[in-house]
Every structure is written in structure tokens, then in C-alpha cells.
Amino acid sequence: MKEWTREERYRVLQGPEEIRGLYDRIQKSVYRQRYHVQPITGLSSDPNGFALHKGVWHLCYQWCPWGAVHGLKYWYHVTSPDLVHWQNAGIGLKPDCYYDNRGTHSGSAISRGDDLVFFYTGNHRDEDWTRTPYTCAALLGDDGRPHKLEKPLFGPRDDHSEHQRDPKVVWNAANETYYIFIGAQTLDKRGCVMVYRSKELLSGWEYAGELKVPGYEAFGGMWECPYIVNISGRDVLIFSPQYTKLPGRGESTNHNVYFIGKMDYDTLTFTPDGPYHHLDYGFDFYAAQGAASIGDPDRAILIAWIGLPDNHYPTEEEDWEGSLSLPRELRVKDGKLIQTPLPEIKSLREAEVPADGTLPAACELEVACPDADFDLNLFTREDGEGGLRLHYDGARRVCTLDRSGMDKRFNIPVGERLEMPLERPLEKLDVFVDRCSVEIFANDGEATFTTHAYPTPREFHYTASAGVGVRVFPMRASVTDEFVV
Numbered sequence: 001m002k003e004w005t006r007e008e009r010y011r012v013l014q015g016p017e018e019i020r021g022l023y024d025r026i027q028k029s030v031y032r033q034r035y036h037v038q039p040i041t042g043l044s045s046d047p048n049g050f051a052l053h054k055g056v057w058h059l060c061y062q063w064c065p066w067g068a069v070h071g072l073k074y075w076y077h078v079t080s081p082d083l084v085h086w087q088n089a090g091i092g093l094k095p096d097c098y099y100d101n102r103g104t105h106s107g108s109a110i111s112r113g114d115d116l117v118f119f120y121t122g123n124h125r126d127e128d129w130t131r132t133p134y135t136c137a138a139l140l141g142d143d144g145r146p147h148k149l150e151k152p153l154f155g156p157r158d159d160h161s162e163h164q165r166d167p168k169v170v171w172n173a174a175n176e177t178y179y180i181f182i183g184a185q186t187l188d189k190r191g192c193v194m195v196y197r198s199k200e201l202l203s204g205w206e207y208a209g210e211l212k213v214p215g216y217e218a219f220g221g222m223w224e225c226p227y228i229v230n231i232s233g234r235d236v237l238i239f240s241p242q243y244t245k246l247p248g249r250g251e252s253t254n255h256n257v258y259f260i261g262k263m264d265y266d267t268l269t270f271t272p273d274g275p276y277h278h279l280d281y282g283f284d285f286y287a288a289q290g291a292a293s294i295g296d297p298d299r300a301i302l303i304a305w306i307g308l309p310d311n312h313y314p315t316e317e318e319d320w321e322g323s324l325s326l327p328r329e330l331r332v333k334d335g336k337l338i339q340t341p342l343p344e345i346k347s348l349r350e351a352e353v354p355a356d357g358t359l360p361a362a363c364e365l366e367v368a369c370p371d372a373d374f375d376l377n378l379f380t381r382e383d384g385e386g387g388l389r390l391h392y393d394g395a396r397r398v399c400t401l402d403r404s405g406m407d408k409r410f411n412i413p414v415g416e417r418l419e420m421p422l423e424r425p426l427e428k429l430d431v432f433v434d435r436c437s438v439e440i441f442a443n444d445g446e447a448t449f450t451t452h453a454y455p456t457p458r459e460f461h462y463t464a465s466a467g468v469g470v471r472v473f474p475m476r477a478s479v480t481d482e483f484v485v
């Protein structure tokens, strides 16, 4: 693994030609995906600035151009007419000001009239590496690119630690006020959300206080990427708590969870109806963000980073890593969040191929489950050994996934085996495979499991227990991967 000096990680990109060679090289990787957004070069992490504006979907990702390393972060911008077909639109935000000299960190967007407004964290660091996070804004210009405002909207508060970032902007129609939710840490290192409010989007921001979440005053050490949304009259709070292990999640200290409950904007209290839930039970799912301004009160559209902070992935050797998940629909049913693939994704299906134990590198599997315990093993060798092994235990209503059998093993210390618990008996799985990622939707969205997997040439097989019905649909490419910087 390459050791990066700070100077290398934080190098400013002077022009596209500096990364042309890297782009050409990684295009040849067998792990480049066909229908997922992935970094043009280097590393992609959190989704940012996800919104529908004048009929176009805008999405950015945290991007480090130089390689598979968390260094100087840009926003890289992609657009889509339909959330399925994506094209590269070039750099979204550049860290080229005093207040974002060490990164344009995560944030959101909102469409208002003619304007698409982006909010992000300017990650300033002094010579001695002391961090000062600023909340900044940018506007989509006529050239189709975001343009930063001259000055930040506001700086950090000293009643919280330096961890104050990831502004998520929300319009609360009831009191006609905008709110910004910021992922934060208290001075005694507890994770929390700071809330700002204003009647205007680009001025007048005042600190409203810390969001109270009764029962969760000491839950992890930092809450990254907060997102709050009302779906069918219920409030959903999603965030990524860090610096804590959670039951059943191996050694990982990075998680993505949600509550369903009631948000009171007067008292700044989010009262959960019950315990937290994992947004996804897989190994690699983090920093999820919902699209703004979609104009549908009964659903949200969510996208996440397929990856986790602190982890390392095999494509590091090829100088790139990371990708975004498929956008998924969120609904609330019987007090639970239901997550389903967008129906439009089916348009990428090619003609069904025989379920003969061969696994196409990019495909969708529709799996009908028997009323019994069963196994479904993906990326096995021809003899059925190895691979990503799924076992369903009907008595416990739990799926266990184990990736330790694959040729390319990675992130072994955080654990290679995780469980996806279900409330209902498992009847159906919808599995999306795309060269180095797997997303599993159980029982029409009751629970999901997202993971990277890097099959070697001998691993393109699968096996299933008797009674498991598998239908295989190869998938077309829908993400154009052109060199736009």
C-alpha cells in the first residue's frame, strides 16, 4: 500500500492534464462499474448536493483526485435526467479559498425558484493544522457549474469541538423558515447535531441550539452527515455516528442509522418513536443523503457512499476506490422505513439469461426464497466453494453474510461476517451486482445489505440451495465515464 505524505495528499490540482494519465489507466480496471456513480480518478466518498432542479438531478461526491486516499477533498459533479443515467459534469467545488484551503467538505443543496443553492463545509486548517470549519454556500451558474459565494455564511462556535460540518439545509413550511442541520461533537466529545435557522437562504443565519434527541445524549463521538426528512407525515432522522461500536456490527466504529419520530422545530427536539435502526446492514454503507426538492411528500430518495471511513479497498492498488450506492426510495410503512430500488432501474435489464450458476459481472438477481433455511453464495469458484456466502436461518429470521471466502479479502480487522435481521420470514431478495459492489434488498425493502466485493476471474459463479428460485438479468451500462474536469 502506498504511503502518502501530507503534501501529496493535499496537492492542489492545477489542470486536467495532471490526472489524464491516471484516468486512462483506471478505465482499464475490471472493477469499474457499469451502473453506479464512481470517482473519475482517485477516491470518492460521501454524496453531496443531491437535488432535483429544473428537471435535472444534480449530485456531487467528495473527491480526492490523486489516488485512493482521503486528502484534499473537492466536490465532483454529475447530473442525470432520471436517476439511472448519469454523466460527468466536472469539478463542482474547488478548495481554493482561505476558508476551504484544506477541503470543500460535505454538504447539501436545495432548489428555490431559479436557484440551485449548495451548502458545504469549508475545511480551513492553519499551518499548525488547527481546523476551523466554515459553513459556506455556492450557486449553480449558467455554465452548469456551482460558483462559490465570496464569504462563508458563518463560522464555527466555540461551545462545540472543531467537528462541525456537513450542513443539510431543510425548508420547514410550517413556520416558513430554513434550517441547517450540522453534524457535530460537544466539547466533551459526544456526537450531536447543531441547528441554525434563517428566513433567507443566503443570509440571516442564527444559531438556534443543539438538537435534543431524548435518550441519545451519549451515542457515539460525532454525528456526521445528518439528514432529516418528513415522509408521509412521519419525521425521519438519519445520521452517521462515529467513534463507537454498536451491537452486532463487528469492530467497526462507523455506522449509518436512523430514527422515526417527531421533529418539533419550536423546541428543537426530535423524539424517536423507538430505538435506532441501521439504515443498511452491510459492510460498506455510510454518509447517506436524501435528494432535496423532489416534491413528493410520501417518499424520499437516498444515496450513500459504498465505503466507510478508515477502511481500505483492493482497488487502492489501482489508485482509485469508492462508489455511490444506487439511489433508493424511502417510504414509511407501519412505522418502519422501507427502502426499495427505484423502479426505473429495471430499464437497465438485458434479456434474462439461464440461471445456470454463472454470475454476470453486472446483473440483477431476483431471488424467490423457500420457506426453510437456505444458502445463496455469490462469486463462488466453479466448484461452489468460496465467495460471498449468504445463509438464512428461518428460526431466527436472520441472514448472515460472510465475505471471508473471497480471493480478495479486505478490512479483515473490522470483521468479515455480519447479520441482517428481519421481522418477517424472508420471501424475496433483489440483488444488484456491479463489478465490485453488491446491494441486497430483502422482502421488498424491509432491510438492505450493501458491500463491496472484488471477484477474481475464477469467481464468477453462484450456488443456491434446492428450492431457491433465481432469475438472472445482466445489466446495461448507464453511467458515462467521460474525462470531464
Ligand code: FRU
Pocket: 045, 046, 062, 073, 105, 106, 107, 121, 165, 166, 183, 224, 225, 287, 309
Ligand atoms: C464523512 C465525512 C464528513 C466530511 C467528509 C470529508 O465521511 O467525514 O463528515 O465532511 O467526510 O471528506
